[in-house]
Amino acid sequence: MPARRVVTGRSQEPRKRFAEELRKLRAERGDSLRRLGEVVGWDWSLFSKMEKGETLGGPEVVQALDTYYGTSGMLLVLWELALGDPTQFKERYRRYMALEAEAISLWHYAAYVLPGLLQTEAYARTLMESEGTFEGDELTRQVEARMGRRLLLEGDSAPTFRTILSETVLRTPLPVRAQWQEQLEHLLTAGDRRNITIQVVPHAAGLYALANTDVMFLKPTDGRTVAWVETAYSGEVVEGTAAVDQLQHRYDVVRDLALSPADSRKLILRTLEEASCEPSI
Incomplete structure (x- = not known):
């Protein structure tokens, strides 16, 4: 599994942490978004939105990214945490x-x-x-x-x-x-x-x-x-x-x-x- 970066105050928020990890892993591979889309099999614009935190994607695409990056399910775990992130809900x-x-x-x-x-x-x-x-x-x-x-x-x-x-x-x-x-x-x-x-x-x-x-x-x-x-x-x-x-x-x-x-x-x-x-x- 790739070396993990120190968790920052910003990345303690599950949704931001998930997007941050996606950006980090792609940068380490040296892939462009278009190249990632070609290899993994989804439109590159989806990965762009995921890395910006605009969408989380579905479990299938996250599992495909786990396989491609060799992260042994780490991304799927982060995805599940991001889905259940209570900061996405109203304060009340x-x-x-x-x-x-x-x-x-x-x-x-x-x-x-x-x-x-x-x-x-x-x-x-x-x-x-x-x-x-x-x-x-x-x-x-x-x-x-x-x-x-x-x-x-x-x-x-x-x-x-x-x-x-x-x-x-x-x-x-x-x-x-x-x-x-x-x-x-x-x-x-x-x-x-x-x-x-x-x-x-x-x-x-x-x-x-x-x-x-x-x-x-x-x-x-x-x-x-x-x-x-x-x-x-x-x-x-x-x-x-x-x-x-x-x-x-x-x-x-x-x-x-x-x-x-x-x-x-x-x-x-x-x-x-x-x-x-x-x-x-």
Whole structure:
């Protein structure tokens, strides 16, 4: 593996460190961007954007660069760290991101939109575009960061994650039919994993607590429970025992109203079948 440079204050930021490493490795080889593109097999402009920190690229291109430079997976590790870099998120989310990263279990309720941990790239992009907060390269960076968070649920040491979705979440499709089908298929695939449980509260359950509140409960390694309550305009970490207990009680009531995981899967499958049908003429 090539000699590593001393980590500077600037390169301690994962995204900048990743771009810095790419520039350094190419300089050591003496390659131009065009030459690198020819050898590795991607358009040289992608490598230019990656070295400027404008995009992180995908895992395939990073693995190809690891092979070319002989860095034994180092670039892929840096890429994963850059995807999950909490500095890419708004200040109000950083405390939550730190808690999420160290949680040994998470349980969640979604009132209107899917949890970020289960969103496809198209779903995340459409949602962020509708919010109007980001655009251009910054929108791309935010979508990449959200996709990076999904790594939290992968691997042998991944935390357990339960999400309860209101049926409204399933009945609110993406504008592009194929992208919505992809999202529903992703839910089905995720629900098959041992550490993920997905349930749905049907409309027939009527009114219930938390009906207008997205909430995530997190259990860090110290055994306490922390809640993250979010609306379209703000998010708040709730750590007080009484407040968390009250939210937990409401969550338990909602869980009692939800379909079983098996019946929830059937509802998602029916929704996918409906989305796959051609509209009547």
